[in-house]
Amino acid sequence: MSKGTSTKPPSGMRDFLAPDVVQRRHVLGVVQRVYESFGFVPLETPTIENLGTLLGKYGPEGDQLLYRLLHRRDKLKRAIAGGADQPGGLTEQDLAAEGLRYDLTVPLARVVANYKDLPAFYKRYQIQPVWRADRPARGRFREFYQCDVDVTGTASLVADAEVCCAVATVLRELGFADFKILTNHRELLRALVADAGIPAEQESLALIALDKLDKLGGDGVKDELGEKGIAAERADALLSKLEQMRAPGALERLAEGDGPGARGAAELLELFGYAAHGQAAEHATFDPTLARGLSYYTGPIFEIQVDGLAGSLGGGGRYDNLIGMFQKQQVPAVGFSLGLERVLLVMEERQMFPELGIGPQVLLCRMGDVPASAAISVASALRAAGARVEVYADAAPMKKQLSYANSLEVAFAAILGPQEVADGTVSLKDLRTGQQESCMISEAARKVQD
RNA sequence: GUGGCUAUAGCUCAGUUGGUUAGAGCACCAGAUUGUGGUUCUGGAAGUCGCCGGUUCGAGUCCGGUUAGCCACCCCA
Structure with missing residues (x-):
């Protein structure tokens, strides 16, 4: 049986036999058709990107999860030989200059900066695998497909509403009815955190703790904030502000004021107004505790929640400063990403697949x-x-x-x-x-x- | 990265306080009169008990380590 070499694929990666492939194609077919019906055009980019393109876009956590590719041939040998003489030994930069793509958003930003003759409003979809050096778990893989839709070149919240509507349409056509598109706004979060007296350098820590409110409860989040060195009274202040945000009409009142969170609140209201007229209507929900880890988001942020799955089916948001990291001029953009494997996992558990013809007749x-x-x-x-x-x-x-x-x-x-x-x-x-x-x-x- | 559980045939799993040649079901192969499947019956093949070490007269079983997988966190799609 065994000849010493494992015949399993590497952990967190999978082989797809015929029944799997047929299911995947079924979902991908719906995704592609729906995305195209919104006028999005396809894009494919290389598996490998320069590390300079990838690093510093996702936050410290993300950088850790990037797969690096060792230099090849002589360059690697020279780097190793050269490193032996260096006082500090070999560094990561000595050994690798390229890595596997971590998502599809950063490659898109690079493409937009690279091709100046794209349409003013570039609406692209992209369905390709991405890689993360993460520990696999249920619904989490080291290689997985993302199905992205993004609009670049406009700050209009119509675009935000459209990407929400596109993914909502996909999910509804696949037979999902009960999902929520949790929605929040980065500016709103920043205002709340600042308002609670939490210094800017602790902002991201505070946001990560906040994100766990529904899992840990108020006391749990307070404990976690305490561990991160945020004073109890500030944690209390933050939690009570959030609680106030949950109250009916809170968003409206905030939007009417001239406080720091006013613009974020007004944008969310505008967005919900647009979303109400599309397929996302019954799904878009304000969640003041939604934070999201990726550092490039600047405006509205989204996450798809469905019962029976700890993680999300997809996520997205507005990233108005990302493309500007590749060129002088800033270009606003917003996008949404569906995780193919997550969708398949839930569909499998709920037996949502129709009869799919396969094999010889x-x-x-x-x-x-x-x-x-x-x-x-x-x-x-x-x-x-x-x-x-x-x-x-x-x-x-x-x-x-x-x-x-x-x-x-x-x-x-x-x-x-x-x-x-x-x-x-x-x-x-x-x-x-x-x-x-x-x-x-x-x-x-x-x-x-x- | 943290905690817990598991690892025995291709698959799902038994295996007693440590005691002879490690079992079952499914799957596989071959038969049950002449070249027609499924059901049934008979037979067969198939395991270095994840790997390394230790305790012991003796280890699938106990102990340590290691690797892999699963679950819950963390994070994310």
Whole structure:
């Protein structure tokens, strides 16, 4: 059995056999069709990006999770040799200049900065795998597909509403009804944190703790804030401000004022106003505790929540400063990303997949004195008539051929004996009923496809 | 990164206070009169008990380490 090498794929990565692939294609087909219906155009970018492109965009956590690629050949040898003499030893920069992409948003930002003749409002979708050096868990992989939609070049919240609407449409078409698009605003969060007297350098720590409010509860978050060195009275202040935000009309009152959070609140109200007229209408929900870890978000932020899944089905937000990290001029942008594997996980658990046709519709079997060439020629005719046909390659007893047909779960076996060859027919056996009849090839092709 | 659980045949799992050749079901292979599957019956093949070390007369079983997987956190899609 074993020859010492594991035959499993690396942890957090998977092989996809036919049933998996068919399910994935089903979901991807819906995603692609819906995204295109919104006018998004496709983009594909390389698996590998320069580390300079990737580093410093996601925050310290993200940088840690980047896969680095070792230099190749002589460059690696020279780096190692050179490092031996250096006082500090080898550094990461000595060994690697490239890495695997961590998401699709940063590559998009690079593309927008690189191709100046893109449409003023560049609406692109991108469905490709990304890699994170994370510890795998349920619904979390080291290699996974993201299905991104983004709009660059406009600060209008119409774009934010459109990306929400696009992912909501996808989920609804796949059969989801109960998901929420949790929505918050980075500026609002910053204002609340500052208002509670928490210094700017502790802002991101505070936000991460806040994000756990629904899991840990108020006391839990207070403890966590305390551990991060935030005074109890400030934590209390922050929590009570958040509690106030949950009250009906809180967002409206904040928006009408001229405080630091006013603009964020007003933007959220505008966004909800637009969203109400699309597929996201019943799903978009204000959640003042939603924070999100990625550091590039500047405005509205989103996360898709569904019962029975600890993580999210997808997430996104506005990142008006990211493209400007690749060129002089800032370009506003907003996007949303669906996690294919997460969607599939929940669909699998809830048995949301329709019947998905797969594999041959008929196995062509032949008796021992029929030459293989005759079988190939019949198979060819059946295929020309639209059927999916597998030819049993070996010369084997009929029992074995039919037994194999059974294991394939193919609905029909077409049997070719000397008589059938002479008549230009096949004996078509329905393996579900056991009924067998002699048919012309065109007739067999038709029956098999019913 | 933290905590817990698990590791025995291709798969799902038994395996007694440590005691002879480690079992079952499913799957696989071969038969049950002549080249027709599924059900049934008979037989067969298949395991270095994750890996390394320790305790012991003796280890699948106990102990330590290690690796991998699962679950819950953390974080995220």
